[in-house]
Amino acid sequence: MLAAIQFIADTLKGKKEEFSLESVLSEFILDNESLRRMMYVLDKQMNSGLIGGLKDSTVAMLPSFVPRLPDGSESGTYLAIDLGGTNLRVLMMEINPGQESHAESRNFRMPQSAMTGTGEELFDFIATCMANFLEEKGLLDTQMDLGFTFSYPCDQKNLRSAILLRWTKGFNASGVEGNDVVKILQKAIDKKVHLAAVGGKPFYLAYYFLQKLKVRVVALMNDTVGTQVATAHEMGQCALGVILATGTNASYLEDVKRIVKLKGVQYDYDKMIVDTEWGGFGDRGEAEFIKTQYDRIVDARSVHPGVQCFDKMVGGMYMGELVRLVVEKLVKGNILFKGVGSELLFTSGTFPTKYISEILCDEGGHLYQTRQILDELGVDSYGYSDLLVLREVCMTVSRRSANLCAAAIACVLNRISEKKVIVGIDGSTYRFHPFFHSWVKDKVRELVNPSVEASVKKSLSDYHVILVDKVLHQEEVQVLDLDTTLSFPCSFDDYVQYALRDDLALSPQYKRLFHLIPAEFYYHNFASDRSHMRRSDGSWITPPPSWPPIQRGLAENSMPQLINLDAVGETPFGTVVDWNGFLSHFTNRPLG
Known part of the structure; x- marks a missing residue:
């Protein structure tokens, strides 16, 4: 990755040998040795937190009094x-x-x-x-x-x-x-x-x-306990619940005998969910070796300086500001935008974390989204190479966040020491960043003990609605789908062959399910309030259509029921089938 960064940097005019894009971003790149050192220090803080809470540790390890999942x-x-x-x-x-x-x-x-x-x-x-x-x-x-x-x-x-x-x-x-x-x-x-x-x-x-x-x-x-409980309700178990949103935190099920500070408290169970409050890790200087100069600036300017240091290195509330500070330094070092920024760009808090996700999702050749963000910030003097550098800054800063989060997760999983575990992760930063899930999952596998098989779960779903029709007096089944380049309508066999991939080409975790709903029922009961098109802060992920949302039938929003694909079998709103079930339903024979 450093070689790629260096290549981009070398194309920029005015680059100085002693001050380069590589040298600036290298502060955010942590090798596994550094991450394992962080895990060791965090584990010690967790042990101390179970004994004396914040008196003895920066990681509070708070009892939740929730005895089971x-x-x-x-x-x-x-x-x-x-x-x-x-x-x-x-x-x-x-x-x-x-x-x-x-x-x-x-x-x-x-x-x-x-x-x-x-x-x-x-x-x-x-x-x-x-x-x-x-x-x-x-x-x-x-x-x-x-x-x-x-x-x-x-x-x-x-x-x-x-x-x-x-x-x-x-x-x-x-x-x-x-x-x-x-x-x-x-x-x-x-x-x-x-x-x-x-x-x-x-x-x-x-x-x-x-x-x-x-x-x-x-x-x-706590929201982390809620995430762990919700994942356990859905999956049947969950060893660790993690939040990565404005800040970060985690909870896990601990043996009561290890929670020393509970001594003398009436509690009749052997287990208890512990809210780690790991966002405070580093508050007493024990994590200085993973901090950058930009982390220290963010901390000094925050509402609570010296508090929640790990939050400020990982959470979404601060990630955008970290990127802005790096960009400001690159501009003033004549590496970005020909050395010309803007008053807005140089103002604290003007680069929200959502910009990072939007820039990293901007994969078109012209990078229109990235250009629009720079226009909003009042930056005029930029070329295509500047857009690539800005993307690399966003990638590097947010990947550091993912690696730190993964190291903390691996630390707790090693403490739990179960062979097979499910980790439930939620939060706006985690959900809306295009690469966070895969980065965290891959890094956890690198850092966790070889005996632990960790499954990192997040809410991942998409849907597409088509009308499958059997033409009167004919045996041919046809598909009506406006979102395809195939003919309208087209035969079911052609649609399966050209519009759908066989499940054999997909990873097992992405196997598709099909919800078969009678067309008349769907027509009379479909309703949407478009909440699925909004971010957690209420803003639109993409601009909505100009026409008003459909509200009739079951409720203002029946989409959760109508697109429910949680299980193969009967549901209140039709039947959910797998790939072979979908094929055999319309052809009387499995085709895949």
Whole structure:
């Protein structure tokens, strides 16, 4: 990779021998020896954290009081609030054994005033968003139990008590640290009232009164624990849950006897999920050997200097700024843009991490997306070689993040020391970066003990809808698909031969499933709110069509049910079959 970088650098005018693209990016390139050294230091910090928490370690190793993982047999309808780095999500989830979970949710962008104002203002905002969601669903008068996903380090005494140790990821609301966030949220919810009517009288005869919401917070859980639990519900097991979004964190199932700081606490189980809070790794200088000068600048300019150092090297909140700092140095060193930048480019916080994903997804020869980003930043003096260098900077910085994340995962897997393990990873940075999944998976395999067989899982799916029709009075089956260069309609045999690859050409993890839904049912019940076209922050992945979304039939959004491909067999909305089942269904014989 360094040779490729050097080749690009050598094409640039004004390059100085003592200051090159290679020398700048080399700070972000860590060999496996350095990563294994990091794993050793992290493992020691985890051991110390299990003994004395933050008093003895930068990795808090917080007890979650969750004793076991689900196995997929659970069912029910639940209300939940998820407070992440920059978004608040309120959702109602219905889960049934053997079926894909169905969730209705609404995202709210966290205003800066709520993130850095008073704790009362923050939790009032959360309670208001929840009340608005319940009102939309007609559930204001319904008794509801609430689960609270809270992505910040807490000292938990049980599932309904969590003392916030410190804010991270840009939050700094006053009056919350050192207090029980479950009690603060419950107090904010109890303040919310709505107009309720007595009895079933007509509107003009009814008696109205102010009534509190009937919502009770029954459990608080970290988002990493939630990821681990969700993966276990889907896959039947999950050794490690990882979040890579605004920040990064992980949880795993630990033997209670190793959690020394739990001594004297009433707990009747042998296992407990531990929230590592590994984002704080390096806060006392133990990770200086993997830091760059740019990491130190980001830390110094952050809301909490000297805190959450690993977060700042890995998480999405900081990755874009790391790239911007590198680009700024290359411009001022006359390696990029002929030495001419822009006021916006030289301003902190103007290069969001989404730019990295967009640049790395920009694979067309003209790199239009990359050009558009530079135009938005006010950069005028760039050539094609500059676009390639910018892409290489994004690639190198984000790959360093993936390698550090993989090393941390491998460290925990070596601690667990099980032969076959499933790792569940979620988070916007992980999901929307085009290469992160493969980088993490490959590096984990390089670093983990040879006896451990790790399977890194992320949510990966796509779909395409076609109409398969048997022409009246004829035996020929035809396919109607506008998104193909084949004739319209074309024969089923031609479609299979020219538009689909045999499963033998695919990796086992990408085997296709086909959902067979009666056309009349699909037509009358299809509905989409286009939520699948949005990023986690609510912005569009690609611009939506000009016409309004289809809303009718089952709900405002029936896509999760209609494209459910989780199992081969009967589902509520048709039959799911594999490749051979798809072929034999329309030909009465397997063709593949």
